[in-house]
Amino acid sequence: MKKYLLFITLSFLTVFHATASVTMLGNRIIYNENSRDKTLVFSNDNETPALVQIWTDINNPKSSPDNADGPFVAVPAIFNITDNSKQNVRLTYTGGKLPDDRESVFYFNYLSIPSVKKEDADKNKLMIVVTNRMKLFYRPANIGNDTADVINKLEVSRQGNTLDIRNPTPFYASVSSAVLSAGNKRGQIENTTMIAPYSSAKWSLPAGYQSGNITLLLGVINDYGVEKTRSITLN
The missing domain is CATH 2.60.40.10 (Immunoglobulins)
Known part of the structure; x- marks a missing residue:
């Protein structure tokens, strides 16, 4: 809000x-x-x-x-x-x-x-x-109302300096945070957006996270206004 x-x-x-x-x-x-x-x-x-x-x-x-x-x-x-x-x-x-x-x-x-x-x-x-x-x-x-698994259905891939996220569900995915880690480094994707149903979003990756293994901790707000998180490893 x-x-x-x-x-x-x-x-x-x-x-x-x-x-x-x-x-x-x-x-x-x-x-x-x-x-x-x-x-x-x-x-x-x-x-x-x-x-x-x-x-x-x-x-x-x-x-x-x-x-x-x-x-x-x-x-x-x-x-x-x-x-x-x-x-x-x-x-x-x-x-x-x-x-x-x-x-x-x-x-x-x-x-x-x-x-x-x-x-x-x-x-x-x-x-x-x-x-x-x-x-x-x-x-x-x-x-229906089964939104509990929306965060787990999001399809995430890295294309060079861009992070692609596709939402294959009929529900909006309200992304609240996107935290990156690579070794001892920690970073965050700024200006994350709400992803519309059956659509995708492209977010720019900060320098240092555009190659190699990285982990994305993605936060999505559920129907009750509570943030659910999912850890995603990107190669």
């Missing part, structure tokens, strides 16, 4: 970091085709009430409620959550027909704005609001 900062200027006299500790259960959303809707649970563990707004998008990290284009409706999409309480939100797919042989991915966003205490109401402030963003996977009924 990624977080983005939104700056709301109330004045330049006082600055405070006013992010309410509103969180959602889980760090990714799996929406099954056969489900009428998906229930999401929000919690406010702060002593301050907050206003929460939700929207979805197709693939725009700079999306906002004004230009949201995701094919989902959240009810309620805007709500007040009191201090130390929970709020359920119902998410429903409202779009057209999607591929039935593979997952589709969208993005779910929410921001929370804390209420201002009475004693601070007349003070001038610069408010910093955090937008939370996470992946939202639409999973067709045809492919």
Whole structure:
């Protein structure tokens, strides 16, 4: 889950970091085709009430409620959550027909704005609001839910200074880490990407790992937001 900062200027006299500790259960959303809707649970563990707004998008990290284009409706999409309480939100797919042989991915966003205490109401402030963003996977009924072995089905090969990874499954492979080792050397592939179903990715290998025996420790995030790892030896 990624977080983005939104700056709301109330004045330049006082600055405070006013992010309410509103969180959602889980760090990714799996929406099954056969489900009428998906229930999401929000919690406010702060002593301050907050206003929460939700929207979805197709693939725009700079999306906002004004230009949201995701094919989902959240009810309620805007709500007040009191201090130390929970709020359920119902998410429903409202779009057209999607591929039935593979997952589709969208993005779910929410921001929370804390209420201002009475004693601070007349003070001038610069408010910093955090937008939370996470992946939202639409999973067709045809492919089931057996994602436990996705990491072991990834096909990895080295071609000179490039690492090729093919995903032969109908599920997205959310790669979280790719650590290299050769003898006493340790390195990491930067900017690893999520690999779409039935697709492949090419990653550049750092110098020192382009020949000889190397070991790749690959990390992939599962449906529960937990990293699973697999060690792969490349000759």
